[in-house]
Amino acid sequence: MESFSSINDIKNKISQWKSEGYSIGFVPTMGYLHDGHTSLIQRANNENDKVIVSIFVNPTQFGPNEDLDNYPRDLKRDTELCAENGADAIFNPSAREMYGDNPYAYVDINQLSSELCGTSRPGHFRGVCTVVLKLFNIMTPDRAYFGEKDAQQLAIIKKMVLDLNMPVQVIGCPIVREADGLAKSSRNTYLSSEHRKAAVVLSQSLALAKTSLKNGERDAEKILAIIGEKISSEPLAKVDYIQVVDLKSLKTVKSIKDDILVAIAVHFDKTRLIDNFSFKIKNN
Amino acid sequence: MESFSSINDIKNKISQWKSEGYSIGFVPTMGYLHDGHTSLIQRANNENDKVIVSIFVNPTQFGPNEDLDNYPRDLKRDTELCAENGADAIFNPSAREMYGDNPYAYVDINQLSSELCGTSRPGHFRGVCTVVLKLFNIMTPDRAYFGEKDAQQLAIIKKMVLDLNMPVQVIGCPIVREADGLAKSSRNTYLSSEHRKAAVVLSQSLALAKTSLKNGERDAEKILAIIGEKISSEPLAKVDYIQVVDLKSLKTVKSIKDDILVAIAVHFDKTRLIDNFSFKIKNN
Numbered sequence: 267m268e269s270f271s272s273i274n275d276i277k278n279k280i281s282q283w284k285s286e287g288y289s290i291g292f293v294p295t296m297g298y299l300h301d302g303h304t305s306l307i308q309r310a311n312n313e314n315d316k317v318i319v320s321i322f323v324n325p326t327q328f329g330p331n332e333d334l335d336n337y338p339r340d341l342k343r344d345t346e347l348c349a350e351n352g353a354d355a356i357f358n359p360s361a362r363e364m365y366g367d368n369p370y371a372y373v374d375i376n377q378l379s380s381e382l383c384g385t386s387r388p389g390h391f392r393g394v395c396t397v398v399l400k401l402f403n404i405m406t407p408d409r410a411y412f413g414e415k416d417a418q419q420l421a422i423i424k425k426m427v428l429d430l431n432m433p434v435q436v437i438g439c440p441i442v443r444e445a446d447g448l449a450k451s452s453r454n455t456y457l458s459s460e461h462r463k464a465a466v467v468l469s470q471s472l473a474l475a476k477t478s479l480k481n482g483e484r485d486a487e488k489i490l491a492i493i494g495e496k497i498s499s500e501p502l503a504k505v506d507y508i509q510v511v512d513l514k515s516l517k518t519v520k521s522i523k524d525d526i527l528v529a530i531a532v533h534f535d536k537t538r539l540i541d542n543f544s545f546k547i548k549n550n
Numbered sequence: 551m552e553s554f555s556s557i558n559d560i561k562n563k564i565s566q567w568k569s570e571g572y573s574i575g576f577v578p579t580m581g582y583l584h585d586g587h588t589s590l591i592q593r594a595n596n597e598n599d600k601v602i603v604s605i606f607v608n609p610t611q612f613g614p615n616e617d618l619d620n621y622p623r624d625l626k627r628d629t630e631l632c633a634e635n636g637a638d639a640i641f642n643p644s645a646r647e648m649y650g651d652n653p654y655a656y657v658d659i660n661q662l663s664s665e666l667c668g669t670s671r672p673g674h675f676r677g678v679c680t681v682v683l684k685l686f687n688i689m690t691p692d693r694a695y696f697g698e699k700d701a702q703q704l705a706i707i708k709k710m711v712l713d714l715n716m717p718v719q720v721i722g723c724p725i726v727r728e729a730d731g732l733a734k735s736s737r738n739t740y741l742s743s744e745h746r747k748a749a750v751v752l753s754q755s756l757a758l759a760k761t762s763l764k765n766g767e768r769d770a771e772k773i774l775a776i777i778g779e780k781i782s783s784e785p786l787a788k789v790d791y792i793q794v795v796d797l798k799s800l801k802t803v804k805s806i807k808d809d810i811l812v813a814i815a816v817h818f819d820k821t822r823l824i825d826n827f828s829f830k831i832k833n834n
Contacts, residue, residue, distance in 0.1 A: 273715065277717075366712070366713075368661075369713045370659045370660070370661045370662060370709060370713055371657060371658070371659045371679070371709060371710045371712075371713035371714050372657070372658065372659075373655060373656070373657050373714075374655070374656065374658075375654045375655045375656075376654070377652075377654045378654060395655070396714070399714055400713075400714055400715045403714055403715040403716050403717060404715050406717065425654060425655060426655040428650070429650075429653045429654055429655035429684075430655050430657075430680075430683055430684055430687055431557065431684045431687040431688050432687050433561075433687060433690065
């Protein structure tokens with residue numbers, strides 16, 4: 267496995283691979299890899315000749331009061347995990363290499379960016395869209411892999427790729443969870459042992475909602491109440507949002523008739539965790 | 551020469567060309583081609599194995615009070631001109647084919663979009679950026695050709711390509727003029743014969759400004775006065791803007807120390823015409 271920090275160098279490597287007829291799978295990450303990330307790398311490895319993992323803590327998707335400086339980093343361990351799971355190249359640029367002087371151009375999707383996490387993280391998805399589009403233009407991958415934990419991000423990137431005719435296939439991969447059900451996240455390392463135990467309430471509350479939906483409940487208010495009640499049983503949990511939205515438009519749903527996303531964001535002290543599941547009406 | 555109206559069909563043709571090792575030159579147009587456009591097609595033909603011309607009157611770059619419905623169209627003549635000047639393919643999609651249902655994603659550059667023509671045409675350059683990025687993603691050209699008449703458009707597209715790491719070379723080509731100096735434009739056909747004669751004042755005023763710059767004038771106010779005085783000598787001309795701006799940032803310049811763009815927009819009845827020249831300090 268090779269490591270690159272220069273855009274030109276990785277582009278040259280990709281040109282060489284393409285000229286040899288290899289397909290390219292791409293896994294964009296902010297590093298501090300966990301089993302969720304390695305599941306993406308493994309799947310990319312199964313479906314493509316060459317796999318590139320980017321490790322870039324993108325400053326433009328952090329708000330002024332967010333955790334950019336303290337975001338966990340461990341390049342040595344990330345490099346080992348990439349190699350072990352079948353990556354052929356790591357791309358680990360500096361912010362200066364990625365953005366140069368006075369970057370002005372940006373991509374956004376107002377209709378999807380302002381919902382859910384967009385409410386408490388204004389500008390976040392503009393940062394995500396812009397860096398992902400830049401990375402796609404650099405990597406020109408055949409396929410790109412994203413975790414379903416960041417469900418809104420995945421919906422937005424799929425819509426961006428569709429609307430802007432980007433020549434890449436975006437593939438969402440299932441959430442990977444700890445033994446007790448907590449969705450794997452680089453931010454889990456922020457949790458004290460007490461908060462870590464309490465955080466199991468996220469997946470537990472979603473499990474209750476899913477059972478209710480499977481039993482035929484179609485009133486979104488009832489689903490919200492089930493989740494809200496369960497989370498409020500945990501005194502350390504402070505709800506940011508609990509939402510039932512249309513899976514594509516991300517607009518709030520009252521009566522559940524089409525495929526939905528049930529998404530939650532909950533604070534434990536200073537750490538904000540998210541979780542979700544999608545529920546397909548036709549299959550249930 | 552082949553004609554395409556389906557995105558999938560032209561993408562298949564381009565894939566075939568690329569697999570055969572051909573380079574692709576791309577000339578995006580809104581049709582009603584004139585000698586300015588054909589000069590772009592000829593240059594693309596000189597520098598690439600295959601040339602694609604898009605003919606698409608993009609609705610999203612017209613304002614609510616602008617001339618979308620009346621914008622001149624002549625596909626038969628355009629097709630002949632493309633063939634005569636060396637194009638290998640025309641891409642002439644419908645608005646529905648280009649945008650589909652509910653297109654939400656967009657690209658913009660606030661810092662460059664709000665200057666010059668952006669003042670009187672809010673939203674125009676967001677429309678231009680978005681459609682050009684879409685077309686680049688569809689065509690995946692090696693090189694794309696734009697006229698220098700639309701100087702702000704050219705500066706914005708170059709910045710977009712740089713900022714977003716788009717794998718295409720953007721090439722600006724000189725303004726082509728009528729015998730009397732009027733810059734060729736599809737909108738010239740709107741002019742009555744009286745206004746057509748009066749419109750020569752645009753290039754004449756710019757010629758005076760250029761002479762003054764060559765003679766060493768470096769005060770932007772003086773340059774503006776020279777142009778303003780000449781245009782006001784023509785009673786049919788109504789100035790939209792006269793500006794001396796930095797060639798890259800498009801910001802207003804007072805004292806001329808770096809390369810500049812001198813740009814004007816003038817109304818003749820309901821027709822708005824633009825013209826410009828760039829002046830490089832180092833070479834003069």
